[in-house]
Amino acid sequence: MTSTPEDENPAGRADPSYGRADAHRDGPADLRLVGPAGAAWAAAAAALGAPGGMVAAGCAMAVALAALALWRARAKGGRAARGYDSAPGRSAGALVALAAVLLCAAAGAASAALHAADVRRGPLPTWAHRYARLTVELEVTDDPRVTRPKVHGSERMPSALVFTAEAVRIATPDGRVTTARTPVLAVVQQRAAKHGKAAGEPPSPPPEWRGLLPSTRIRVVARAAPPLAAADRTAAVLRVTADGPPNEVAPPSALQRLAGSLRTGLRRATDGLTPDARALLPGLVVGDVSRVPPDLDDAFSTTDLTHLLAVSGSNLTIVLALLIGPPHLAARAERRGLARRLGLSLRGTALVGGALALGFVVVCRPDPSVLRAAACGLITLLAIGTGRRRSLLPALAAAVLLLVLYDPWLARRYGFLLSVLATGALLLLAPRWSAALQRRRVPPRLAEVVAAAAAAQAVCAPVVAVLAARVGLIGVPCNLLAELAVAPATILGFAALAAAPVALPVAKALAWCAGWPAEWIAAVARTGAELPGAEVGWPGGWVGGLMLAVTTVVLLAVGRRVLRRRWLCALSALALVLAVCRPAPLTRVLTGWPPPDWRVVACDVGQGDGLVLAAGDGTALVVDAGPEPRAIDRCLTGLGIHRIPLLILTHFHADHVDGLPGVLRGRSVGAVETTTLQEPYGQAKFVREAAAGAGVPVLRAAPGERRHLGPLTWEVLWPGASPWLPSAGDGEFSGPNDASVAVLVRTGGLTVLLLGDLEPPAQQALLAAHPELAAVDVLKVAHHGSAYQDPELMRRLIPRLALISCGAGNPYGHPAPRTVAALRAGGTRVLRTDTDGAIAVVGTPDRLSAVVGGRRSRRRLATRPTGRGSGRSDGREPGGALRPCDTRDGSCGTRRFVRIRRHVRHAGVRVAPRATLRVGSRAT
Template sequence: MNEASRSPSGRWRILAPAVLAWALVASAILVPGCGRWLAVAAFGIGVVAIGRVRARGRAVVLRCAGIACAMLVVLGARIDALEQVREDPQFARTATSGRATTLDIELRGFPKTSIDERGRRSSWAPAVARSASGDMPVVLWFAADSLRSDSPRSGAEEPGDRSGDANLWGPGTLALASGTLVSLDAGSSARYGVRVTSFDAVATDGADSASATIRAVTTHAAARLRAGLREAAAAVPGAELVPGFAVGDTSLVPERLDQQMRESSLTHLVAVSGANCALVVAAIFTVSGWLGVPRRARIALAGSALAGFVAVVGPDPSVQRAGVMAAVVLLSSFGGKRAIALPGLGLAVLALLVNDPWQALQPGFALSVAATAGILLWVPDVMLLLGRVFPSPQWVRLPVAVAIAAQFACGPLLLLVQSGFPAAGLVANVLAAPAAPWGTGLGLLALLAAPLLPEVSHACVWLASMPASWVVATAEVTAALPGARWAWPGGWGGAALLAGVEITVLVAWWLLERRFGEHAVRDPGAPSPGAPVTSGRTPWGWNVPRPRRTAVWSAALLCGALGAFLGPTLIAPTTARLTTPHTWSVVACDVGQGDALLLRDPGTPDTVMLVDTGDDPERLDSCLERFGVRRIAILVLTHDDRDHVGALSAIDDRVDRALIAPSNREDGDVRPVLASLQTAGVSTQVGGSGMIDALGGLHWEVLAPEPGATPADTNSASLVLRVEAGATSVLLLADTGEDEQLALQRTGADLDVDVVKVAHHGSSDHDSGIFTAASAEVALISVGADNGYGHPTASVIEGLRRTSTTVLRTDELGSIAVSGDPGALDVWAERGASSEEQSER
């Protein structure tokens, strides 16, 4: 190992205690009152550790323990102080009572958009509420009509007055917010959520403090810049990602594109990250260097630019993390200066936790730290390896090496968020890496030019739309690739398995690179003993001989890692496909707490009906792949609830036509489902009783609701169908309740079927007579494991048993396929039930 790559002594002396403190803080904040005891215990242990160090002299472990204890004393005291505010009794009483209240609010970030459970966009913002104990952290949830754009005041708007335009609200905005309080989990950064019914921004005046006035003016200017960029991007086709590149504003990103970027692991490009901050700082350093500005002045200019960037983006925790991590990466020259790289990361972790200890449990915090650690540890070696394989300039290899290192480090943590291995994610990030900085840089130029030079701003946005279009195309292509996400177990088990594979690969790599103290050997091609000596990092050509034991161990480790990786990604899925029946008529896909059913005539296997989509695109895609469904001839969306239509964007490009439920009085005529289908070019038809159709061996009749009716809500608007899938008849009850089921029986429709899909995941809102009328051989209940609703209820299970119907549940069996002839149906299940469950059925 050469000296240039050797890590300096003591590089873990700050990072290791910081990681230990992080883990203990994450546990302490889950138990209110634990912070003070953590500080007391750490103080006592620290005193003992310092005493032992003084007695023994240079003891590395004891020194690290002393540093960790010092960190924990500070963090424990900080947690205890903040908990005194979070446990304010007046807030607790208000939240428990459920009564509406009015709060004195200060926003701590710009409002952000999100999509609710029915696909409708809504807004939220981080804030603090004034209390007798201090600033209570809350999150505001804005209803569609609570963002007031009219001001109760008259006259011209002053610089500090943001009450007249919701688009100009941001950090420092003072307001009176009315709504109801909702208690959040102990591990949440915000103690309460506020369902806002009205929000009146308060203008600042001369009576306010100077700091408040400065914040108000700064927020006003930053909000105007953001609004100007958003308006400019909305006017340019293909520029919907530009505000996201520049300032993390994703309000223009359509739901379909957002889903594609999630599937291709590109969402970090439109969320302000360390890359944005690094680009700002690097640009200022480069330009000021060209102008001959002294180094100290360049540092001051870069710091000022970074502060201005944070002001425009908003001082959210994610932005604070991005700025701090970017500073660590830049100061260490992407890990090239090992003496300050990892200690700097340890100090960054400590500073961020002192600012907000509740970040310790946030996935974004863990991903940010992991990505930064990966960059610091592996970028130099990855760049060297890329240079060996693909000789190229450093500026070409650097973004690719950063993407590889960050993805490698974050892989196990991402499995805690969603299962599956994003095979296309690395490819997508490598392809998008060169375009993102151009989009970010041009977007920031457009942001700054908008107030004074609108034409220049428009031109910059137009130029930025080119790299934005490249990223959009990358997301579309990689998300649609076969096998874009490989099977891999989620949760802690899947994360531990992937971490084990990665650690094994790293150990094998270190062995091959002679990192365990082997002496350098002479190149066998050297003609004399005085020839140059090499360390084993020879590129192509002569390979330096290594001890046989090293080669054997490295090969064994790599083979073990390959086997562990291929098991979940290749062997298990292949085995599953080989054992899946190919003559199915009905399939209940396991999509969690939602519905998604496939129907077809086995004689015409390419003509498939999909009834509802569930709310988990990955699970739906997995089910379609397992049962060989590539095209959907007819899509039936029984109603608009999220657990029935939430995964629509994942399959709408594979749908020929759709049958949808009518509008209802609760939601009105604004239907995101209809808009999504129209955007995808899918022809739609509103269903109603009496409608009969057929396609490729499928025959169906709509039994409810009445045509032209406007039901009260989504459940009562549910389409009820009787489908003939070849020889198998199926009754699909959607989410109908007892009233709708009684009305259905009064119509005299033929309800006698072979298979019944139980309504509303087996809720108690059922009429038992519907099961008697169906007299089905098999009942399918699509329900999520450990759901909080108690589905399916005992009364539904008992009602089905009284009719001698076999009950099959997706929470117990996974995806379920029904095939065979009526009276002798064959059932296949993804996973077997326990013997106790079998006996109960």
């Protein structure tokens, strides 16, 4: 629980029936338990991954040093008692504190070593390192959760069901059956379909597995594997392939069935709400995020509101505050809350509050923040029940100490660290900052909420940077706006939770009322996430976190001086607003991105494609959406694009279409044009459903189709029926890559060829179908610059600038060094998004250049001029106009092709006279 400092009783006395109130005394914070708690935490975190012998030796040394410190303290205390000197008395206290720190560190390390040894006990770790197939009886210990599907190259990896469990009975391949209590991580996936339309759709786990409750026993046949980290709290990962419901051995306990029925009732009560309210309300109340869509989850992450979905300690604080009123008045005559109205004594209030806290943990699951809040609440309730003076900082330290000793694995969980840091900031920093704001005539209530949000954000931001390599700029205002609705949504949600099992209509009415504040919170998250500067990149890892911590301290020191001058405050606020809103003219002046005359931008969307072609003020033609919605959305927002008359998806591979929701988010899209081959089926279905949900029609590209949009004109060159491609059975293409939409675009005198992911067979067929195809200014290299390129196409196109869209550190080796070398040998300037970030093509045929606006730098990369008025041998007329190639003798660009052939031969690639490129053992 969190609260403001205790207030002095103005009456000077208290009703005896409620206990005597303590007079408020200003003084330094009570930090006596902070040292022991921190020592136990650090020792437990270190001991979990250390050898047992080393931990034992360290514990023995700590105990010996503690005993020595206590002996010295006793001797010094005796001298002080005899009145020889007062200084030894103070040093004796320091020695006792040192002994407490050493003993708690030894206790934390010993507890961690015992828990780690318990994980490694039994036969399961040995068989996991052999990747054996086992029959295991599991006791579920956590709610199953569905992982978000991720894009791996062209495929969307199927979602899996993940839950923790204890292996209680293990049947090994050698025929032995062992009884144990070994923690494991179970990963459940459904077997992929081999036939029919569903064969192209990523399989999802059977729905019966999602309803598993903790304490349920099931029997599975699984492939065991070792955990990712040696210091993991699980002994093995069990991969289960499920074709049907789980094989249940024993039902869950009565308590877990009750908790499950309460959560199910809340979901039923919210069924009739709007999508955002239906998804968010169970998450706010009990942490059930099974209905939260990925875009809403991303919005909460961007605006630093994720703690609302993690059932933070504020939920329990609201529930207990409803019972006991403000904590600083809970033991006084003027106390408030339902307990006083019901006539409950202090002990009765403490008992009821303790029952609520324990029930809260059972229903909401023992997550780190829930455990921390429950421990603090129980300690505070114990103080209320016994009439002792309450101090919340020692309560927090005691809760940390007890929880780390009970479950040392919490010492390595970032959620526990964030929860403790946020609570400590509310207790230590927020009151001081609130007082400082009130001294500057800020209203008290506003000062309290602003100080609380700012303090929590300041101490948690470095840890978030460690995990996510980003810094949120709008976390404080979004938390302030969301805070208006958190309390009513939580209280009404808990009321619906309690009413659902006995009166579902009443629960639905309460849920309907709670839906309004829940929608407000979702709207705050979505609106904040759409701001261009909602978050900025920051170095990740502990180095980045330390850098941000130092930066925060410096900014706070500067901020104290800024607050003394109103004009500096106004200027700082204006700078923050401009950094978040990023108006296009100002951003362009300060950063040079986007350049004012940009024609084409290759967005940095990772391992995928996403290109934008300017078609007027705020209008663009977009080709492909990349693998991740946030990346393409961020790129389009930075370019100021809010209207997309046509979105072309070259083919249905995930690295080209999975970012579609990011393109549709907050923009007017006229139509989506796709290839004719509707494969893979699951991803084609995803595109149709996403477009239908946004009310956008889906068209199919036709070869020879010509369109224009503002300064843009383009022609669809491919796909088309072709005798050069082997049949795939139900179509004329050898696969989705060869069915990519290829587009020739003209803008401002420039010619831009976009090849999608065409591979050599389709590239050869494209040349055969379009013999007039000749040199271009800009080429989007096919298939992320893979090694499989047709040399005849390279000879014909001889681009002046080649763009390669690929992800940093991708496992496919894209772009292939041979492809890059061949392009550069012909005089082509090669730019790639994995090293250069987003790339903008600017200029005219007379002077073509590119501006790099990615992660590493922003610089203008000039390409050579076209040589207006001079003779050319690259397939262009003077001035850059295209002329047809003479395909009979291949004279278009012969000199440059000779240089390409010489270079690729030097690299070990054989180039035959007629479009055959052999790489390794693959020939086309």
